[in-house]
Amino acid sequence: MSTPQAIHLSDYRPPAYRVTHTELTFELDPSATRVKARLHLERHPEREAGEALELDGEQLTLKSIALDGQVLGEDEYRLTEQGLRIESVPASFLLDTEVEISPEENTALEGLYRSGGMFCTQCEAEGFRRITFYPDRPDVMATFSTTVVGDAASLPVLLSNGNPVERGELPNGRHFVTWEDPHPKPCYLFALVAGDLNKVEDRFTTMSGRDVTLQIWVEEENLGKTDHAMASLKRAMRWDEETYGREYDLDLFMIVAVNDFNMGAMENKGLNIFNSAAVLTHPDTATDAAFQRVEGIVAHEYFHNWSGNRVTCRDWFQLSLKEGFTVFRDQSFSADVNSAPVKRIEDVSFFRTAQFAEDAGPTAHPVRPDHYIEIGNFYTLTIYEKGAEIVRMLRNLVGWEAFRRGSDLYFSRFDGQAVTIEDFVTCMAEASGQNLDQFMLWYSQAGTPEIDAHGEYDYARAEYRLILRQRTPATPGQSDKQALHIPVRLGLVGTKSGRDLALTLDGESLGRDAVIHLREDEQEFVFTDLAEAPVPSLARGFSAPVKLNFPYSREDLAFLLANDSDGFNRWDAGQRLALLALDDLIAAHRNGVEKVMDNRVVDAFRTLLTSDTDDKAVLAEMLTLPSEAYIAEQQPLVDVDAIHAARQFVKQSLAVTLRDEFLAVYQANLDDVSYAPEPDQIAARSLKNVALSYLMSIEDEEGVALTQRQFEAEHNMTDVRHALTLLTHSSRDDLADPALKAFGQKWAHDPLVMDQWFSIQVSRPQADALERVKFLMDHPAFSLTNPNKVRALIGAFAQNRVNFHRLDGEGYKLLADVVIKLNRLNPEIAARLITPLTRWARYDETRQELMKAELERIRAEDLSPNVYEVVEKALA
Numbered sequence: 001m002s003t004p005q006a007i008h009l010s011d012y013r014p015p016a017y018r019v020t021h022t023e024l025t026f027e028l029d030p031s032a033t034r035v036k037a038r039l040h041l042e043r044h045p046e047r048e049a050g051e052a053l054e055l056d057g058e059q060l061t062l063k064s065i066a067l068d069g070q071v072l073g074e075d076e077y078r079l080t081e082q083g084l085r086i087e088s089v090p091a092s093f094l095l096d097t098e099v100e101i102s103p104e105e106n107t108a109l110e111g112l113y114r115s116g117g118m119f120c121t122q123c124e125a126e127g128f129r130r131i132t133f134y135p136d137r138p139d140v141m142a143t144f145s146t147t148v149v150g151d152a153a154s155l156p157v158l159l160s161n162g163n164p165v166e167r168g169e170l171p172n173g174r175h176f177v178t179w180e181d182p183h184p185k186p187c188y189l190f191a192l193v194a195g196d197l198n199k200v201e202d203r204f205t206t207m208s209g210r211d212v213t214l215q216i217w218v219e220e221e222n223l224g225k226t227d228h229a230m231a232s233l234k235r236a237m238r239w240d241e242e243t244y245g246r247e248y249d250l251d252l253f254m255i256v257a258v259n260d261f262n263m264g265a266m267e268n269k270g271l272n273i274f275n276s277a278a279v280l281t282h283p284d285t286a287t288d289a290a291f292q293r294v295e296g297i298v299a300h301e302y303f304h305n306w307s308g309n310r311v312t313c314r315d316w317f318q319l320s321l322k323e324g325f326t327v328f329r330d331q332s333f334s335a336d337v338n339s340a341p342v343k344r345i346e347d348v349s350f351f352r353t354a355q356f357a358e359d360a361g362p363t364a365h366p367v368r369p370d371h372y373i374e375i376g377n378f379y380t381l382t383i384y385e386k387g388a389e390i391v392r393m394l395r396n397l398v399g400w401e402a403f404r405r406g407s408d409l410y411f412s413r414f415d416g417q418a419v420t421i422e423d424f425v426t427c428m429a430e431a432s433g434q435n436l437d438q439f440m441l442w443y444s445q446a447g448t449p450e451i452d453a454h455g456e457y458d459y460a461r462a463e464y465r466l467i468l469r470q471r472t473p474a475t476p477g478q479s480d481k482q483a484l485h486i487p488v489r490l491g492l493v494g495t496k497s498g499r500d501l502a503l504t505l506d507g508e509s510l511g512r513d514a515v516i517h518l519r520e521d522e523q524e525f526v527f528t529d530l531a532e533a534p535v536p537s538l539a540r541g542f543s544a545p546v547k548l549n550f551p552y553s554r555e556d557l558a559f560l561l562a563n564d565s566d567g568f569n570r571w572d573a574g575q576r577l578a579l580l581a582l583d584d585l586i587a588a589h590r591n592g593v594e595k596v597m598d599n600r601v602v603d604a605f606r607t608l609l610t611s612d613t614d615d616k617a618v619l620a621e622m623l624t625l626p627s628e629a630y631i632a633e634q635q636p637l638v639d640v641d642a643i644h645a646a647r648q649f650v651k652q653s654l655a656v657t658l659r660d661e662f663l664a665v666y667q668a669n670l671d672d673v674s675y676a677p678e679p680d681q682i683a684a685r686s687l688k689n690v691a692l693s694y695l696m697s698i699e700d701e702e703g704v705a706l707t708q709r710q711f712e713a714e715h716n717m718t719d720v721r722h723a724l725t726l727l728t729h730s731s732r733d734d735l736a737d738p739a740l741k742a743f744g745q746k747w748a749h750d751p752l753v754m755d756q757w758f759s760i761q762v763s764r765p766q767a768d769a770l771e772r773v774k775f776l777m778d779h780p781a782f783s784l785t786n787p788n789k790v791r792a793l794i795g796a797f798a799q800n801r802v803n804f805h806r807l808d809g810e811g812y813k814l815l816a817d818v819v820i821k822l823n824r825l826n827p828e829i830a831a832r833l834i835t836p837l838t839r840w841a842r843y844d845e846t847r848q849e850l851m852k853a854e855l856e857r858i859r860a861e862d863l864s865p866n867v868y869e870v871v872e873k874a875l876a
């Protein structure tokens with residue numbers, strides 16, 4: 001493979017030719033599928049006459065080619081590794097090609113491939129070029145007419161986008177279905193599925209009274225696992241009508257579950273294709289978290305029908321245009337139908353752990369990158385989640401009503417077009433009358449801004465001066481950063497009253513909870529008429545994706561934990577308090593000094609445990625200690641062992657001191673109602689299971705007995721999996737082994753449950769985790785060509801902080817070995833898997849050297865562009 005070249009945003013030009021209509025015929029065959037394409041092409045009005053036609057095409061065997069019906073001679077076109085070029089073409093013409101491809105050899109899972117006995121496609125971002133010669137770019141939008149031909153016995157179901165318009169029998173036991181999609185779309189939204197599938201069907205009446213057929217297609221054994229996805233889909237359809245005024249636009253909406261899929265799911269027009277893990281649920285096989293994930297992903301893909309499909313991206317640099325907006329929409333939906341505060345806490349804790357780490361590492365990039373080698377590497381937390389945070393800030397800046405007007409304007413102005421992030425933000429600026437020029441920097445500047453805040457209360461003047469200073473650290477290719485426009489939502493909590501004080505700034509009264517705008521490097525805000533000294537509650541609800549430092553004392557934090565009116569910041573105060581205690585313990589561990597538990601944390605927990613809250617979901621979050629990964633994020637240099645030991649010490653100290661309180665909470669939340677993935681039940685289960693984690697952490701007789709009982713009761717997967725995890729992660733193999741064995745035997749037939757079984761064992765802190773990975777790689781249920789299995793086993797192990805970072809380097813070596821194998825089989829998954837190694841700079845010198853050595857070893861291979869790009873950045 002030759003050295004891959006970067007593509008730059010600044011080089012964007014409209015395509016020389018566009019396709020107005022695309023006719024496709026697939027003759028399906030595992031090793032030799034024939035694809036006939038007839039493209040209706042015309043010169044782009046902004047481009048000159050006489051330019052060559054260039055079509056993308058990879059791994060295609062050209063069988064025939066004709067222009068306006070005339071077969072082209074070999075000197076009339078040129079084939080390269082990347083595609084096909086015809087030097088001279090008329091202003092408008094028909095191009096017919098026929099190619100052969102081999103779905104069964106397609107292990108990259110991009111283009112047309114096999115998953116078990118079925119055929120399916122994945123075309124985003126650039127998979128369509130592995131199906132036929134085409135201008136494979138999102139700004140070429142065409143209507144599609146697709147005929148799928150296949151063996152009637154093994155492939156009874158033949159699906160594509162839009163509506164079925166014709167079907168029939170053919171000689172030799174074959175049959176066909178023709179599909180027409182009336183909505184012009186880029187080829188990345190094309191989809192085809194063929195297989196022995198069964199459907200579950202339902203109906204939805206849209207807001208204008210149109211009747212839509214909803215289908216979920218699965219393999220027979222999964223027929224009992226679609227209810228929740230169907231219910232979620234209907235909820236999402238209604239929500240998008242009520243919240244954004246968006247109605248579905250075809251008569252048929254289909255979801256298909258496939259076992260081999262690189263990502264979660266894909267929003268192909270009218271035919272969403274899902275990783276089976278993102279759609280199938282059953283109380284016995286899926287946890288509450290999985291139920292909620294499915295609901296969110298079904299909604300996400302459905303919402304793309306407007307934010308992505310009707311209005312799409314001009315080029316892949318604009319990826320966050322559709323993804324940031326759609327993630328924001330799915331987060332809002334999940335918040336509306338579940339516990340809103342818990343949704344925000346979960347999203348933010350994940351964001352601050354994983355996106356902050358990405359933003360601080362060698363692959364950091366802006367939400368709108370300005371260059372890339374492989375777009376497949378840019379389906380990142382920055383594009384998705386930071387993009388969503390930016391949209392959330394916009395919503396908060398302009399207010400919901402103006403935001404909704406801006407959204408309506410965006411959908412009507414750009415319907416059927418491929419547009420840019422400016423187009424979106426301009427609609428918001430127009431609808432609100434606000435100037436968003438400085439705000440646009442959020443899209444172009446990488447790195448996590450830090451705000452250093454400090455404040456002073458002046459008794460004599462009854463004033464509180466808050467000083468905010470912002471800086472964004474340098475990131476690769478961006479050394480100088482400008483000041484961003486950062487909305488900081490805040491309250492000042494009176495130390496006497498425990499209540500939010502009335503805010504007066506520059507003579508203006510702002511209520512008790514307000515947003516101040518930080519636009520300069522440093523700004524001072526003087527709040528007047530304050531009768532008591534406050535503790536500031538800053539960046540409420542995580543009002544901007546920043547790190548906010550404030551020199552809180554532990555007393556301040558305990559005070560906020562008890563009094564802050566903002567639920568999110570109350571939780572955050574608890575996290576900050578725990579982090580301060582953990583800092584001391586990490587230091588003690590490193591220095592070999594005896595560890596002493598901070599009583600303020602114990603007191604805070606006691607208050608929480610005995611408080612009479614009705615919000616169990618939030619309480620469960622409050623009782624959850626920051627994860628090892630999040631603690632690591634806060635440390636200047638990551639000491640995995642000290643972090644693990646310190647966190648374990650806190651957990652056990654709390655469990656010893658507050659054993660009765662945890663036990664009472666556990667018992668108060670036992671239930672034997674029949675399982676439903678509903679907010680109240682989920683909240684009670686989380687709280688109960690958090691309590692059980694503490695009880696089991698000290699492994700006393702009662703904790704063990706309760707955990708075993710919960711495991712054996714087999715009430716639902718949430719409880720069973722939690723108990724199995726606690727047993728497996730305990731220090732006692734006599735607890736772990738029989739439970740793992742029973743579970744593995746019971747669920748050997750269910751790949752999604754086996755994924756959980758793999759993950760649980762390789763994330764255990766005991767020293768044999770790595771040996772288990774090696775052993776399990778030979779397990780019959782494991783497969784290197786199935787991305788879910790790779791994530792469940794190898795990916796999960798790489799998150800096992802103490803064992804992946806073993807000092808003998810064996811964890812790194814194992815990961816690199818897998819990356820090297822996957823580099824050929826599935827470059828997209830290989831590139832993602834490298835991530836933990838790219839973070840070498842965060843570790844001690846010994847580990848740094850070991851990690852870099854593995855990166856070098858990967859670099860010495862013949863690399864796919866995906867892996868090449870990541871490794872080069874990591875070693876730059």
Ligand code: 0A1
Nearest residue numbers: 122124125262263265266379
């Ligand atoms: N657009 C999808 C994500 C997706 C991206 C790439 C894929 O294959 C390479 C698959 C799915 C989404 O946001 O859900």
Ligand code: ZN
Nearest residue numbers: 300304323326
């Ligand atoms: Zn998406």
